[in-house]
Amino acid sequence: MRGGMERRVVITACSAITPIGRSKAEILHHLVHGISGVKALREDGLLSPYIHSKVFGTVDYPIVYDFQRQHRKTMGPVAYYACQVAKEALESAGLDQEFVTSGRLGVAFGSTHGSPTVQRNIYKTFFGGSRTEFSSIGAVDYLKSMVHTTAVNITKMFGITGRVISSSTACTTSSQSIGYGYEAIKYGMQDAMICGGADEYDTTAVAVFDNLLACSTAFNDTPYLTPRPFDAKRDGLVVGEGAGAVLLEEYEFARKRGASILAEVIGFACNNNGGDLILPNLGGITETIRIGLREAKINAEEVDFISAHATGTKMGDVIESQAIYDVYGNLPGVVGLKSYMGHSMGSCGVIETIIALYLMEEGFIAPTLNLDEIDERCAMLNHVVSLRESPIRIAAIQNFAFGGVNTNLIIKKMP
Amino acid sequence: MTRDEIMTQILSFFRKEFEIENPGLDDNLREKHGFDSIDAIELLLKIEKMLGSELSHEEKKRAMDIRTINxxxxxIESLAEARPASSG
Known part of the structure; x- marks a missing residue:
């Protein structure tokens, strides 16, 4: 069993790119006014004509990147997202450059599968008739598309020399990033970690879920009405894009340097269902919730707010509701934040964590969007259906992924 | 291709692709302008297009010692000499 040093870990900075905006003010504006970031699925010239689900959680505003060419040249779209949020989080934290390059700061960052846009371009070169007698795959295409492209482009941009963890577990990618970053600091391997995830616009995930009949198709003409977590009329998930980064620091280090502390990470759990790779599993999910509470050394009734994974699928929401009820009863306010922006895949965990930080700071809970008629099989929970003034002291962020991976991250407001 | 034509094309390529403006012709490109191995591979692809001919593995390896624009x-001149005249 574990022994020895266990240190406290705090979140001192964050930044996000989401379908409902970039800044805290923009994101809260969408939450308060019930504005969705789900739009029509963009044409991709490959798969989109065959996909039944015509909706997508869309980042459709311009982002100004101020990266030098030396950094840009190894970046595909997903790394642009990742480096931008990492840059903003590091800049707002104000860490000095000596620390950043000291080896005491590491990176935990991932994406679902690197850059599918770049991968597609490689295949197009060969299958699209544009191959010439000269080698026509760019020297950097692998660096742009590989699965750990987000993490190592961040290390390159800032000269970070500490640990690199690059999770790639679909929907639990960035919650694992935060969890494993937290553990790296807690057990003394690193003093700070920049953690998160990103996923670029890509139709591959849409096509996969569409094939499995898991995507929403009934609201193609009114994208803002889907997904509908816990609602009786929900008909599946909506894939989206986005990125988020949080900076974790060892508490004493953060306190001594006068960092502003957003919250403390007090617990993390990750387990596997140990069997089926697709179906949600009540036992596995319930267990990850319980492990999270045990790791955080708190009782279930101390949690005020649960950010549910809640993708809006028929069975997933029912199983998650049952698991939440089995552990918490109907005490904590439950919200499915994907109702506002769809499922941003590798970035959903960190984006939901950042939104939980914002709500914690502001003292209210935003409702689940499109939750007009609660499915009776989900109705035993304390669903938040309208804006609720409510201080959040402890929040749990739950994520579950294909492959049977489950995570539960627990954060606490600092006094 | 004359030496001047080669020079003009290479400097233009450095400006457009590598954002390196008017480097000194004997500058150490790596030390002074951050030109790295990835850039070298991109440059070889450009040279193949200029010559209209694929470079052999041995020819490419020779390029790894190159440090300056000169x-x-x-x-490129030595590669062109070893090839039949081409419109490039």
Missing amino acids: QICDY
Whole structure:
């Protein structure tokens, strides 16, 4: 069993790119006014004509990147997202450059599968008739598309020399990033970690879920009405894009340097269902919730707010509701934040964590969007259906992924 | 291709692709302008297009010692001499 040093870990900075905006003010504006970031699925010239689900959680505003060419040249779209949020989080934290390059700061960052846009371009070169007698795959295409492209482009941009963890577990990618970053600091391997995830616009995930009949198709003409977590009329998930980064620091280090502390990470759990790779599993999910509470050394009734994974699928929401009820009863306010922006895949965990930080700071809970008629099989929970003034002291962020991976991250407001 | 034509094309390529403006012809490109191995591979692809001919593995390996714009031009001249005249 574990022994020895266990240190406290705090979140001192964050930044996000989401379908409902970039800044805290923009994101809260969408939450308060019930504005969705789900739009029509963009044409991709490959798969989109065959996909039944015509909706997508869309980042459709311009982002100004101020990266030098030396950094840009190894970046595909997903790394642009990742480096931008990492840059903003590091800049707002104000860490000095000596620390950043000291080896005491590491990176935990991932994406679902690197850059599918770049991968597609490689295949197009060969299958699209544009191959010439000269080698026509760019020297950097692998660096742009590989699965750990987000993490190592961040290390390159800032000269970070500490640990690199690059999770790639679909929907639990960035919650694992935060969890494993937290553990790296807690057990003394690193003093700070920049953690998160990103996923670029890509139709591959849409096509996969569409094939499995898991995507929403009934609201193609009114994208803002889907997904509908816990609602009786929900008909599946909506894939989206986005990125988020949080900076974790060892508490004493953060306190001594006068960092502003957003919250403390007090617990993390990750387990596997140990069997089926697709179906949600009540036992596995319930267990990850319980492990999270045990790791955080708190009782279930101390949690005020649960950010549910809640993708809006028929069975997933029912199983998650049952698991939440089995552990918490109907005490904590439950919200499915994907109702506002769809499922941003590798970035959903960190984006939901950042939104939980914002709500914690502001003292209210935003409702689940499109939750007009609660499915009776989900109705035993304390669903938040309208804006609720409510201080959040402890929040749990739950994520579950294909492959049977489950995570539960627990954060606490600092006094 | 004359030496001047080669030089003009290479400097233009450096400006457009590598954002390196008017480097000194004998500057150490790596030390002074951050030109790295990835850039070298991109440059070889450009040279193949200029010559209209694929470079052999041995020819490419020779390029790995190149450090300056003048050396790049020498290299391209020597490659061009070893090939039949091409409109490039």
